[in-house]
Amino acid sequence: MNAVRLRPVLAAALLTLTLGACSSGHTAPAVGSSASAVSGNRITIKDFQFQPGALTVHPGESITVANQDATAHTVTADDKSFDTKTIAPGASATFTAPAKPGTYPYICTIHQYMHGSLTVS
Ligand SMILES: [Cu+2]
Structure with a gap:
C-alpha cells in the first residue's frame, strides 16, 4: 500500500525536476517531436x-504500411516481390523493398482497383 501511495509523489518530483532542467536549458522541449523523421x-x-x-x-x-480505413487491405506487388498480406483496420504492417532497382506496381488484392507503385533506386 505504501508503495502505491509513494508513486504519484515520486512522479511529481521527477516531473518537477525535468521541467526545471528544461526551462533553464532549452526553451523548446521536444514536445511533438516524432520518430517519423527517422x-x-x-x-x-x-x-x-x-x-x-x-x-x-x-x-x-523497410516500408511501414498503416491502414487507417475501417476495412482490411493489402499491399501486394503485381509480381509478388512483396506482400503485406491482410492488414486489419487500424493496424500496420512492414515489408521489405526489393533489392533490385525498378518500379514495382502494387495493388490491394481485396480491392484490386486500388493501385500504387513503389520505385526502388
Ligand atoms: Cu483494399
Missing part, C-alpha cells in the same frame, strides 16, 4: 487509396 518510408491507406500513390525507396529498405 524513417520516411511509410504508406498510409485511407479512403481506399494508397498515400503516397508513388513512393521511392532504396533497395532493401
Whole structure:
C-alpha cells in the first residue's frame, strides 16, 4: 500500500525536476517531436487509396504500411516481390523493398482497383 501511495509523489518530483532542467536549458522541449523523421518510408491507406500513390525507396529498405480505413487491405506487388498480406483496420504492417532497382506496381488484392507503385533506386 505504501508503495502505491509513494508513486504519484515520486512522479511529481521527477516531473518537477525535468521541467526545471528544461526551462533553464532549452526553451523548446521536444514536445511533438516524432520518430517519423527517422524513417520516411511509410504508406498510409485511407479512403481506399494508397498515400503516397508513388513512393521511392532504396533497395532493401523497410516500408511501414498503416491502414487507417475501417476495412482490411493489402499491399501486394503485381509480381509478388512483396506482400503485406491482410492488414486489419487500424493496424500496420512492414515489408521489405526489393533489392533490385525498378518500379514495382502494387495493388490491394481485396480491392484490386486500388493501385500504387513503389520505385526502388
Ligand atoms: Cu483494399
